[in-house]
Amino acid sequence: xxxxxxxxxxxxxxxxxxxxxxxxxxxxxxxxxxxxxxxxxxxxxxxxxxxxxxxxxxxxxxxxxxxxxxxxxxxxxxxxxxxxxxxxxxxxxxxxxxxxxxxxxxx
Numbered sequence: 001x002x003x004x005x006x007x008x009x010x011x012x013x014x015x016x017x018x019x020x021x022x023x024x025x026x027x028x029x030x031x032x033x034x035x036x037x038x039x040x041x042x043x044x045x046x047x048x049x050x051x052x053x054x055x056x057x058x059x060x061x062x063x064x065x066x067x068x069x070x071x072x073x074x075x076x077x078x079x080x081x082x083x084x085x086x087x088x089x090x091x092x093x094x095x096x097x098x099x100x101x102x103x104x105x106x107x
Contacts, residue, residue, distance in 0.1 A: 007071050007073060008069060008070070008071060008072070008097075008098040008101065009069070009070060009071075009072045009075060009095050009096060009097055009098055010067055010068070010069050010095070010096045010098050011067070011068045011069075011070060011075060011078060011079070011093060011094075011095050012065060012066070012067050012093060012094050012095075012096065013065070013066040013067075013068075013082065013091055013092075013093050014041070014043065014063050014064075014066075014091065014092040014093070015063060015064050015065075015066070015086075015090060015091050015092075016063065016064075016090045017040075017062055017063070017064055019064070019086065019087075019090060020038070020064045022086060023064070023066060023086060023091075024038065024066075026082070026085050026086060027066060027068065030068075030078070030081075032068060032071075032074050032078055036066055036067060036068040037067045038064055038065065038066045038067075039064070039065050040062065040063075040064055041062075041063050041064070041065045042061065042062060042063070043061040043062075043063045069098055069101065072095075075095055
């Protein structure tokens with residue numbers, strides 16, 4: 001295990017599926033990190049007024065989650081640019097510290 005630099009964070013963006021391609025294209029153009037991860041997730045606890053009828057029946061909202069590792073110094077600019085490029089209402093985010101990172105088998 002390699003201990004990550006203390007200034008590394010994981011920025012998580014949670015977006016509506018309709019924004020997936022737009023967010024993916026935007027992330028590919030960004031200098032932060034060395035790539036990103038995306039996965040389908042289900043959101044719970046959303047305001048029922050924000051849910052479609054199908055989502056209300058299922059009790060969850062379909063979302064796409066993107067995870068990008070970057071320097072903590074880059075986060076404010078990254079989030080500002082994301083809001084400007086992608087819109088602010090449909091994206092939730094959180095920032096988590098990265099305690100360790102690497103590839104299995106690294107020396």
